[in-house]
Amino acid sequence: MVKAVSRSAARPDDFVVSSLAPRRTSSVLSRGSLRAFASSGLLATTWRRFFSGKSTGEACRHGTEAVWKTLTRIPDPEIPVISIVDLGIVRGVEWQGDEPVITVTPTYSGCPATEVIMADIGRALTEAGFAKHRVEIRLAPAWTTDWITPDARKRLTEFGIAPPGSSSVATARVIDTTALHRRVVRTPVPCPRCGSPHTRELSRFGSTPCKAQYRCDDCLEPFDYFKPH
Amino acid sequence: MATDRQLFDFLLRLADNDLVLAQRLGEWVGHGPVLEEDIALTNVGLDLLGQARLWFAYAGEVEARFAGAGRSEDALAFSRDGGEFRNLLLVEQPNGNYADTMARQFYFDVWHQLLLVKLAHSCDARIAEIAAKAKKEVVYHAERSADWIIRLGDGTDESQARIQAAIDDLWMYTGEMFDPDETETVLAEEGIGCDVRTLAPAWREVIGSVLDEATLTIPAGTSMQRGGKNGVHTEHLGHMLATMQSLPRSHPGAQW
Numbered sequence A: 001m002v003k004a005v006s007r008s009a010a011r012p013d014d015f016v017v018s019s020l021a022p023r024r025t026s027s028v029l030s031r032g033s034l035r036a037f038a039s040s041g042l043l044a045t046t047w048r049r050f051f052s053g054k055s056t057g058e059a060c061r062h063g064t065e066a067v068w069k070t071l072t073r074i075p076d077p078e079i080p081v082i083s084i085v086d087l088g089i090v091r092g093v094e095w096q097g098d099e100p101v102i103t104v105t106p107t108y109s110g111c112p113a114t115e116v117i118m119a120d121i122g123r124a125l126t127e128a129g130f131a132k133h134r135v136e137i138r139l140a141p142a143w144t145t146d147w148i149t150p151d152a153r154k155r156l157t158e159f160g161i162a163p164p165g166s167s168s169v170a171t172a173r174v175i176d177t178t179a180l181h182r183r184v185v186r187t188p189v190p191c192p193r194c195g196s197p198h199t200r201e202l203s204r205f206g207s208t209p210c211k212a213q214y215r216c217d218d219c220l221e222p223f224d225y226f227k228p229h
Numbered sequence B: 001m002a003t004d005r006q007l008f009d010f011l012l013r014l015a016d017n018d019l020v021l022a023q024r025l026g027e028w029v030g031h032g033p034v035l036e037e038d039i040a041l042t043n044v045g046l047d048l049l050g051q052a053r054l055w056f057a058y059a060g061e062v063e064a065r066f067a068g069a070g071r072s073e074d075a076l077a078f079s080r081d082g083g084e085f086r087n088l089l090l091v092e093q094p095n096g097n098y099a100d101t102m103a104r105q106f107y108f109d110v111w112h113q114l115l116l117v118k119l120a121h122s123c124d125a126r127i128a129e130i131a132a133k134a135k136k137e138v139v140y141h142a143e144r145s146a147d148w149i150i151r152l153g154d155g156t157d158e159s160q161a162r163i164q165a166a167i168d169d170l171w172m173y174t175g176e177m178f179d180p181d182e183t184e185t186v187l188a189e190e191g192i193g194c195d196v197r198t199l200a201p202a203w204r205e206v207i208g209s210v211l212d213e214a215t216l217t218i219p220a221g222t223s224m225q226r227g228g229k230n231g232v233h234t235e236h237l238g239h240m241l242a243t244m245q246s247l248p249r250s251h252p253g254a255q256w
Helices: A002-010 A025-040 A042-053 A056-072 A113-127 A150-159 A168-175 B004-026 B035-067 B073-078 B098-119 B125-153 B157-173 B182-189 B196-213 B235-250
Strands: A090-096 A099-104 A134-137 A199-203 A211-216 A222-226
Touching: A056 A090, A056 A099, A056 A113, A099 A113, A113 A134, A199 A222, A199 B035, B004 B035, B004 B073, B004 B098, B004 B182, B004 B235, B035 B073, B035 B098, B035 B125, B073 B235, B098 B125, B098 B157, B098 B196, B125 B157, B125 B196
Parallel strands: A099 A134
Antiparallel strands: A090 A099, A199 A211, A211 A222
16 A cells, blocks of 8 residues: 555656647646645655755755766666666766756657656656756757667667667758768668677568667678767 | 737638547548547547547637637537538548548648647647647647558558559648738737748658559649638538537537
8 A cells, every 4th residue: 555655656647749839848746746746755855955955066066976876876777788878878967956957859850759768768767855846948959869889779779779880971961952862871780689690671660760670691690770960 | 910810711721621530530430440540530520520620629718809709619519500610621532442531631731730839839829739739639630640541552562552542632631731811911910820821842742752662643633622711611511510519509508
């Protein structure tokens, strides 16, 4: 019973995803955050004591580290071996008064994971004692897979997903419109299992919008390729 | 001097193209010829839907400047009638067979990419950032649809006949893409939009080279249909909207 209560506090069930419109991130988060704040007391109280006992600059510096640490623990909902920080979508943490402002640059425009990630951020920060926070969406510069950290690329490979190559090829294609021609030179994608370079694209889309489906011609295993973007 | 009303109208065109085509692609869910294609079309539709939302959100903010209150994304998508939609006639055409769907996609993707490349330099910062993000997704769409045109054209007799017919049938809906009206002209002059006439040479070049490789004939027709940008649509849009809008209209405010 106690477990059930604490879970509902941590996962506010009033988070409503309508068919099309995003509820304004801030309002959804603050609604969920307030409720969770009211019942999750201890961490938040500890944090407030810590905050009020320090000079603002020092508190912010420590606070910023704590916020980053919290964000680093939030897994990508579809690729749980990497965090949202590994993915490169968290662009900054800044303080405005006593409120941390987290800037997020979403991946693909229609990625269904985006709203889940926003909710996860709100929940994680609230649980870490930052009931008061704001998440801002920044579109420019657009997200690129070049922002995925080297360590995360290693973990993707271990998970069976070939990590993205450099996005510069994709960028060059955008500028040179005549390169719409299908004979685009594609760099080989090594198999994440056996390392063989003899792989082929089966489908331009895999299990999520950010991946393509490949198969290794040597070990014959199919695998996902995180597309350079 | 462009008015907010004209900017709103321009944004609706961008949003409606994305939304209507996304809905059409969504109609393929569960009906794709193979699982991979079912997934691919859905993902392209998802990208377009995401882009539509960004344009609608901005349109709603612009609308608030001249109308007092701006409509939400949901209201703009589900509560407007066909005559208020500003999409190109091309994107509302029915899915038909797979060749029809890919020909429609190919014509649109190439134009869409060229347009977004230009809009990424718009002096309206919001338009520029949405376009810069969207074009990264659309370049992939264009590559994929070009691949399919070649595969179907340079395929079997049956696939070639079908894709040639689709390319020919949809040709009359392509003129509208390069035919600016007053709204587009004013916004282009101010560096907010772009002169769509300037997209035509690159579009023809790409279309020509892909059709050539696909062993297909470039349509020669010069009689073009137009009207979508001003709300004059083919009969197909209304039927599509009836399905798309029925739930939110029957149950206003429904959430799940």
